[in-house]
Each structure stands twice: as C-alpha cells, then as structure tokens.
Amino acid sequence: MIFLDRNRLMFRFPEVHEDAICSIELQRTLRIPDDDKDYPLPPGLGAFELRHLDDYSARLPQSWCRRGGVIAPMHQAEAMWINFTSDYPFAVKVATGKICAITGDAWTNHLNCDPQDYAVLPDQPWLDGYSVEKGIIRQFVAMPLGGGYTVEEQLTEAAVHGGIQFVVYPIKAERYFDHGMQFLRSSFGRDTIMGLAPGGRMKQDIYDDRRGLDVWDQRHGSRCFVSLVNTAQWMAITGERPPTDPPTAQAYTARGLPWFDYYDGDSKVMAGSKKLRNLKSVAKNAEATSQSDLPDNETILVPNVIALGKPGRRPVRESAGDESVF
C-alpha cells in the first residue's frame, strides 16, 4: 500500500514484513549548469508538494484520472532529485514519461537484471538524474511536454505520458531474515504538462544489485504515477500558491553554501545507459532549435564540497536551512 505523509510517498508492505517500509520524496534543488562539466551533488531545498490526484479530478483530464497517483508542481527548467529512505531492502524502478531512468528502456512493471533497471535500497540513498555513464548522471530537469526536450520525446518521438513513475518491490521476508539485515480540461495545453529532460552532468554512482533478482518479492509490488504540472496550473487546480522559484546555482554557490559528494567504496557501480548517453541535454536541444528555454546556465566553480562517505547512518544532504536567505 502507498500513502502520503507530509509530501512523502510511503510504501508499506505489512503482508511481507512489518519492517518493509520505504519513503520516496521529490526534493527541490538547484539546477546545475548544463555545460558538459561534471558537478558534485547539489543540496536538498525541501520536498515538492504532493497531493492525491483524485482530490482534483473535476479539474483534470480524464486520461490523468485513470492513472491515479499524485500530482506535483514544478517550475519550467526546475531540477529535482529523488530521496529514498529505508532500512529494509527494496528494489525501486524509476521512470520518467514511462522510460526507465537507469536503462532508457520502455516501462515494464517487473524487474530486469540484464541490464539492471532498478536501484537497490538502502544502498542507493538518492537518484538525481538519468544514468548516462559509470558514475555520471544527467540531472532531472522539468520541461514542458511537447517541446521535444524530454527523454520520452527523444526516445519515442511522442509526448504522451510525462511525469514520474515508480514501482517498489520489497525483499522476500525469508531473505531479510536469512541475511540478518539491519538495515483543467480545455485549458490543459501541452505547455502546462511537465515531463523530465536530461540536464547538466553530475557525479553520482548507481549501484549494482549484489543480491540478484531472486531475492525480490515481485508478488508484492506497489506502483505510483506522479503527474507534473507547471506552477500556474498547480494554482488553478489546487487553489494553493505555487512554490517560490528555487535559487540559481550561481546565487547559491556565491553565498558559500555547500555541495556534496557521496562515495560507497563497498558497492559495484553500474555502467550507465548508452541510450540515455546519446540523448540531447536541455541546453544542447535549446541551442539546436535556437530557443532560450534555459536561463542562468553559466559555468560555476564549486569550492565548498562536503564529502559524505558510506554512513553508519543516513548522510544528511541539506544546506542546513540556509536556503531561506534566498
């Protein structure tokens, strides 16, 4: 079962094990420059608002209502990362526009191991973007569906789904014990619906599944579709004020606030997807079409990087509330 708790998606599998609980949160963050340089991890600036889509069904297209799930607001060209929290082991598939963010393959509900199309929790604390090379991702950046920027459009030549999709599978209870682990109808124009596109390059490892496919309990999965709308549409749908603009990477860095690096020396790192590597980033795409959809994209120097090693506990990747100065 999935429920919403303070803007977190809580996945709970009491039928598998009482400890089988994980949360997924979409974190607001800085958009790193899309300039082909490799940047460290940007901070978390608080969670995106999430609401039950069913609560606004009268103001949404029927095709959205059929999907169920939740709805979230994003500014155009705003970036996000996905925050996983769990002690119990889970396999999590993440897709945008129904394209896997790890392999670039079309969505399937089940797990695949060749190539591995899921992240393993709790080894993987975060996912900031599309896996394009070993140890390198391209940041998740929100762009209007229909503009040709999104991964979905670049790989399928169609702008149908947008949004973010998750499916979560817990480890089989017996394997947990075995290992002794602790561990608006007419006004719904295309430019109001958001999808995710590949942004700037960032250093982030995505870890191999060291246990193998058999340990995951694929009889007990839970799926969720997160529909993304722009901030004007969010206000029209929910009546709530949209979130303020996040700070730019330049402004954040100029104030001496920290960026992050994370290493887990014990885990093997996945190679990254060739399909995703060959996609055009937002900046390249805008350049090719002579559009100016990506403001504040100047290269920056990042002097203040905090190294977060393999933790005895979960590492904290926040700017200690300093974002309030913006």
Place this chain on the structure above:
Amino acid sequence: MTHFGSTIREIRERLRRDDRRYSVRQVAGRVGIEPAYLSKIERGEVAPPSEATTVRLAQDLGEDPDVMLALAGKVSTDLQAIIRKRPRLFADLIRQLKEAPDKAVLRVVREVRDGNW
C-alpha cells in the same frame, strides 16, 4: 520527561561511537541550542524543548519527529490543526482505533490509488 532526555542521550551516544560529529557540542550547534542546555535536557533537569527544537533534534539524530514529540509529551502543531478542524470526527476515530492492531489502523489510512497507465 526524564525518558525523553535519556532516549536522546542514548541515541546520540550510539551515533557518537561511529561519528565524532555527535558530541553534545556539535549536535547542539547544528540544532541551534547551547551545549549546556542539551546536557540538561539529556539529564532530565529541564523540560523537553520546544516543538521546533525537538523536531530539529529528531532530524539531526535521524529519528522520527512525531515519535520524539510524543516522547516529549507533545503533539505536533499540524496534527493539532487537523484535529481542531474536525474535532468530533477525529476524537471518535482515535478512540475507536486506540486498541486496534496496527493492521486494522492501516486499513483506514488513505491509499494513493494506482490506476491504469
């Protein structure tokens, strides 16, 4: 109150065994209180801190803020607001569920619906 303090101390000391950033001084610094005040809280010499401080303390120690607030004898402001909005309904609901097993309580939690996609 003493239970709150000793729990905080126990968690902090456990974390400090692996990570020196969990000294009284450093935790107090991150949470925004004086080290002497945190020591007094841990020893149960003063009442648990404000809601905001308790939440920051819980977050720094990697604990659930609601659980820490409950230990401090408090209910978070957002939960109070929810109950105040529909007091009779929620008072009834909580009383009805007070003895129910976790599985039964989970059945009344509103699920995020998965549809056809």
